[in-house]
Amino acid sequence: YSEEDLYRPNFHFTPKKAWMNDPNGMFYYNGYYHLYFQYHPDSNVWGPMHWGHAISTDMISWTEQPIAIYPDELGTIFSGSAVVDISNSSGLGEVSKAIPIVAIYTSSKKLEGNDNWKQTQSVAFSNDEGKTFTKYENNPVIDNDKIKDFRDPKVTWDDDRNKWIMSLAAGDKIMFYESKNLKDWNLLSEFGQGIGGHGGVWECPDLFKLPVIGTNESKWVLFVSINPGGPNGGSATQYFIGDFDGTTFTMDKQFETALNEKHDYWIDFGRDNYAGVTWSNATRKNGGKLMLGWMSNWDYAQKVPTENWRSAMTIAREVQLQKNENGYRLISNPVKELANYRGRKYKKENIVIKDDTKIIDAESIDLAKTEIQFNISNLEETTYTFKLSNHNGEELLFGYDNIKKEFFINRKKSGKTSFSEKFANKITLAGRTSTNDNLSGTILLDKTSIELFYDNGETVMTEIFFPNTPYTKLSIESKNQEFILDNIEVHELNFN
Numbered sequence: 001y002s003e004e005d006l007y008r009p010n011f012h013f014t015p016k017k018a019w020m021n022d023p024n025g026m027f028y029y030n031g032y033y034h035l036y037f038q039y040h041p042d043s044n045v046w047g048p049m050h051w052g053h054a055i056s057t058d059m060i061s062w063t064e065q066p067i068a069i070y071p072d073e074l075g076t077i078f079s080g081s082a083v084v085d086i087s088n089s090s091g092l093g094e095v096s097k098a099i100p101i102v103a104i105y106t107s108s109k110k111l112e113g114n115d116n117w118k119q120t121q122s123v124a125f126s127n128d129e130g131k132t133f134t135k136y137e138n139n140p141v142i143d144n145d146k147i148k149d150f151r152d153p154k155v156t157w158d159d160d161r162n163k164w165i166m167s168l169a170a171g172d173k174i175m176f177y178e179s180k181n182l183k184d185w186n187l188l189s190e191f192g193q194g195i196g197g198h199g200g201v202w203e204c205p206d207l208f209k210l211p212v213i214g215t216n217e218s219k220w221v222l223f224v225s226i227n228p229g230g231p232n233g234g235s236a237t238q239y240f241i242g243d244f245d246g247t248t249f250t251m252d253k254q255f256e257t258a259l260n261e262k263h264d265y266w267i268d269f270g271r272d273n274y275a276g277v278t279w280s281n282a283t284r285k286n287g288g289k290l291m292l293g294w295m296s297n298w299d300y301a302q303k304v305p306t307e308n309w310r311s312a313m314t315i316a317r318e319v320q321l322q323k324n325e326n327g328y329r330l331i332s333n334p335v336k337e338l339a340n341y342r343g344r345k346y347k348k349e350n351i352v353i354k355d356d357t358k359i360i361d362a363e364s365i366d367l368a369k370t371e372i373q374f375n376i377s378n379l380e381e382t383t384y385t386f387k388l389s390n391h392n393g394e395e396l397l398f399g400y401d402n403i404k405k406e407f408f409i410n411r412k413k414s415g416k417t418s419f420s421e422k423f424a425n426k427i428t429l430a431g432r433t434s435t436n437d438n439l440s441g442t443i444l445l446d447k448t449s450i451e452l453f454y455d456n457g458e459t460v461m462t463e464i465f466f467p468n469t470p471y472t473k474l475s476i477e478s479k480n481q482e483f484i485l486d487n488i489e490v491h492e493l494n495f496n
């Protein structure tokens with residue numbers, strides 16, 4: 001097998017060559033979803049950052065574009081966001097030609113004589129729908145000499161107050177700014193010291209309003225990525241639910257109490273979903289927000305066994321806010337556009353699972369591009385173990401332990417693992433929050449990644465793996481006792 005055959009994903013974005021990390025500047029305009037990304041075109045490890053670029057009409061099939069933003073005298077181009085400036089509030093649009101796309105990113109400049117960076121915020125604008133950008137002449141728009149980590153501006157339009165709001169990561173807190181024109185920014189407030197996870201530096205925030213499913217209520221959501229300090233080690237994205245009054249973000253009281261009792265508010269409990277933020281100008285009719293993350297982890301991202309390129313993005317997901325007796329919780333699920341790629345299908349009901357029961361093999365469905373839905377009713381006191389395996393005896397185990405009420409992924413024997421001792425040293429765990437007696441899930445498989453959406457997206461786990469030959473069999477194992485798999489639907493996904 002070539003590296004391309006074995007490891008290049010079928011339906012997750014990867015750059016054709018070289019190093020990629022965070023998604024940046026995502027916006028929707030005129031039929032296209034844009035995805036920019038942290039990109040080092042000259043190497044397969046992290047280095048001087050550019051903004052790479054890709055476009056898609058459905059967030060599934062991506063076409064890579066020329067590099068959009070290059071380093072300049074203010075520094076390399078770290079993470080940030082982009083907005084569609086419909087009213088030309090910035091004045092950066094060429095009147096009668098185009099609505100400007102305005103990118104706000106971190107300029108990061110290495111300081112002479114020490115290991116620190118000067119990080120400031122800069123603006124670039126596009127009058128050709130995001131293809132090419134011109135740097136604003138008075139950069140930086142937010143200068144900084146004091147704060148070491150000061151980056152990843154995410155700008156959103158505050159419809160209630162008619163102004164732009166920026167959230168910015170500043171080490172152990174988020175700083176909020178306001179602006180009328182995307183160029184002059186005033187500091188409003190700070191959030192986060194002593195709150196939530198602090199096992200590492202705070203990065204890539206995102207503040208936005210989200211309706212509560214089935215109500216007229218809306219709450220504000222704050223994403224904060226953290227590295228390290230994730231629930232299963234390394235990098236991960238936590239979130240907070242609260243209110244924003246135009247100046248200050250305040251956690252919801254019930255949410256705060258629950259968070260203090262147990263911090264299990266993570267976008268994804270798997271080890272490979274980081275730095276995710278939402279698309280601008282792409283709110284769904286139901287109010288849901290669209291997002292994706294970088295499908296890797298700073299613990300080992302620069303060592304994974306691909307040479308030509310490094311890293312993929314997660315599948316695009318729709319994020320919604322649910323409220324029940326346990327309080328507020330985000331749910332996320334793959335975007336519905338993925339279903340347009342369904343091809344061959346396998347469907348079965350009432351399968352008796354004992355020992356190791358084969359569900360499907362590579363003859364009937366290509367397990368390297370697969371979407372699976374399953375449902376198990378009346379959960380038993382047992383462990384439900386799904387197993388992907390190949391002829392080399394390599395296996396990826398995942399599932400649910402209904403005694404400990406924990407989901408798990410075990411990639412210890414999944415294939416190549418020794419490139420980093422942090423890759424497969426532990427089993428990834430996620431406590432189940434739903435108390436439903438039925439367990440349902442969606443599983444996405446794409447050669448080197450698994451994305452698990454349990455309980456309608458209440459618990460999500462994303463991980464990567466590198467088998468030496470493709471997985472050819474999916475089976476389910478019952479250790480303590482037989483059980484019934486009520487139904488399973490497996491769709492092969494077709495891509496050209």
Ligand code: FRU
Pocket residue numbers: 021022038049078079080106151152203204275
């Ligand atoms: C997150 C991050 C950001 C930064 C970028 C640099 O992964 O560290 O905070 O802007 O990557 O590439």
